[in-house]
Amino acid sequence: MMMLTRKMIEIRGLLQTVGQSDQLTLPSIVVIGSQSSGKSSVLEAIVGHEFLPKGTNMVTRRPIELTLVNTPDIHSEYGEFPALKMGKITDFSQIQRTLTDLNLAVPASECVTDDPIQLRIYSPNVPDLSLIDLPGYIQVVGRDQPMELKHKINELCEKYIKAPNVILAISAADVDLANSTALRASRRVDPRGERTIGVITKMDLVDPERGASLLNDQKYALRLGYVGVVCRVPNAPSPKLFNRGNENIINAIARNENAYFGSHPEFSPDSHLDVGTQNLRKKLMHVLEQTMAASLKTTSEAISRELAEATYEYKVQYNERPISAESYLAESLDTFKHSFRGFSEQFGRAQVRELLKHELDQQVLNVLAQRYWNRPFDDLSTPLPETDPLSDLPKAAPENEIWKIKLDSSSAALTKLGVGRLATSVVASALQAQIDRLISNSRFSAHPFARQAITEASTSILRDLSYDISDELEICIKPYKYRIEVDDHEWTRGRDNVTHVLKDELKVCEGAAKKLEEQMGGKKKVKDVMAFIDRVRSGQVVLEGDGVGGAGGFSAALLQKGREAVFLRDRVDVLKMRLVAVKSKQCANKKNKYYCPEVFLDAVADKLTTTADLFLDAELLSKFYYLFPRELDSRLGRSLSHQEVERFAREDPKIRRHLDVVRRKELLEHVLKEMESLRQLEAREKRYSSGG
C-alpha cells in the first residue's frame, strides 16, 4: 500500500508543474484551526521537528504545501524548498527561519496570499504525506491586525477545503466544540462529515471524562472520526536528548501520550476511542491513500481531456512540428550562419576596393582643397591675396621648385595619412554593419540576448584582428612613402576616375548652395549678402569690429550663411575650372603632372587602394569569415547551459507558446502513463487483499 501514496504524491508534484487547474490535482490533507488551537504543534509532532514560524505576532500569510517523503535509507533528514533552489537543508531551524522570511515578505497590505510555499521534508521517520498548512483562523481581531485579514484568511481557507481534499480540523479540548472555527468551516463544505478528520488537541487540559465525550461527539459526527492528542513536547530531563534526531521527539511525545491515555480508563482499548499522535499519523496515511485512490479515475479523466486539448492545439497551431529550446537555437543558428555565408560570398576584394577607393577619393579632395584650392574664404577680415594661386596652376613648370614641393608634399600627405589604420577600420566597420543587418533580418532580432552575443562575437574578432592588421598594412604601403612611379596606363585611369570624383563633388557643392539659397530667402538675398562680403574682402568696405553683431544691414546669422554661400560659390568655380584643366590635352600626358595634381593624386590613391584591398581581403576578410562562425558556435552553442538556452528560446513569445504546448503535452502524457500504472497497481492490490 505504501507504494501507492508515494507514487501519487510524486504525480501530485508533477501535476503542479502542469498548471493551475482545480481538476488537475490529486487530493491533499488541508490543515485548518484557529490560532492557538495547537495546529503547529500537531504538524510538528508528525514531522518530529520544530520548523514552523512562531512568535506572538506571527500570522502565517501563505499556505505551506508540505510534502513528507519517507526515505528509509538516508542518514540525516533534510528539507527542501523546490522553488528557492537552496539545496538540502539539514538544519530545521534554518527551515523555520526561511519560512518566517517568506511569510514576512508578503506585504502587510496584502494580508495573506494564496501563492503557496512548497516545502518537502525527507526523513526515515515521516510517513508519505501531502499536507497543506493554512493560516490560522482569527477569532478576535487584534489591535494591530486589520479586519480585512480575518476575511482574507477565511477566503483563502475556503479555496483549499474544497473536495476532494481531506480536511484536518483542529480544535482544542479546552474550548467548546460548538465554538470551534475549524469544525464550523468544515461543516459548511462537508455537511455530512465525509472527508473531515477531527483532531482534539490539549486533551491533558480537560478531565478525561469530558475528553472522552469530545471524541464521541455526535453533534457533528465525522465518518473519519475524531483523534485526541497531547502534542506539547514534555519538559525533557536533558534538552540534548531532543537534538539528536526527530525520533526522540516523536518517541517523547508518544511516551507522554501513552502515559496520559494509559492512565485513564476512559481511553482504554475497549473504549474504541482514537487517541495519540501515532494513531493520527496512521489515520492520515490511510485516509490520504483512500482519497487519492478514489480520485485516480476522475483525475485521470481530467488529464486525458487536458491532453486531448493540448494535442489538438499542437496539431492545429503548430502542425505537429516538434520543438525544444535546443533545437530552436540550433536551427536559428544554422539559418544565421547560412545567411552569413551568403553575405561572405558577395562581399570580397572588389567590394573592399570600392569602399576604400571612395574613402581615399575623399582624402584626395581634402588634400587638394588644402594645398591647391585654398583661398582664405573663412575669415572676413583677411584680405584676398594679390594674385590667385589657382590661376598660376596652369603655368606650373617642373623647373620651378615650388610646384615640385607642392606635389611631393601632397602625395606624402596621402601616403602618410595612416592608411593602415584608416583602411582597416573602414572595412571592419563595414563588416560590423553587415553583421548588424544580418541580425536584424534573422530570427535573432527578437532575442536581445542572442543579438548581444552575436554582436560581441563580431566586434571582439574584428577588434583583435584590426590591431595587427593595421600595423602590417602600414608596412605594406611603406615603399610608397618614398617613391611613386605612375605609368601611362595608371595615369589614364587616374584622369578618368578623378573626373568623376570632381563632377560628383561639383554636384554636392551645387546641391548645398541650392539648399542654402532656400534657407536664406532666395537668389536675390544671397546675391546681396555675397556682394557685401566680397566688398569687405576686397577692402572696399571696412567692418567695425568683426561683424559679429551683423553689418551692412544684414544680421549676424545671415552673414554667417553668406560666408558659407561665398565658400560654395568659390568652390564651384574652382571645381569647374579644374574639370576643364583635367580634361585638357595637357593633363592627358603624365609628363605634365605638376599642372594636374588631381590626376597624379588619384593615381597615388589608386595604388594605395590596390595594396590595401589585396591585403585586407587576405588578412581581414578571410580570417573573419573563418573565425566568426566558430565564435558563434562557441558563444551560442556548447557553452550555454540548458537554462540559458531555455531563457533564450522563451524570449520569443511565439516560440514560448510552442514550447509550452509541447512541454505540456509531454508532461501530461507522462503523468497519464504513470496514472495508468498506478491504477493497475491499485487494482492488483484490491484483488490481493480481497482474495486474502
Ligand code: GDP
Ligand atoms: P497554533 O497557533 O494553532 O499553531 O498553536 P500552537 O501549536 O502554537 O499551540 C498553542 C499553545 O498551546 C502553545 O503554547 C503550545 O505549547 C500549547 N499546546 C499545544 N498542544 C498542546 C497540548 O496538547 N497540551 C497542552 N497542554 N498544551 C498544548
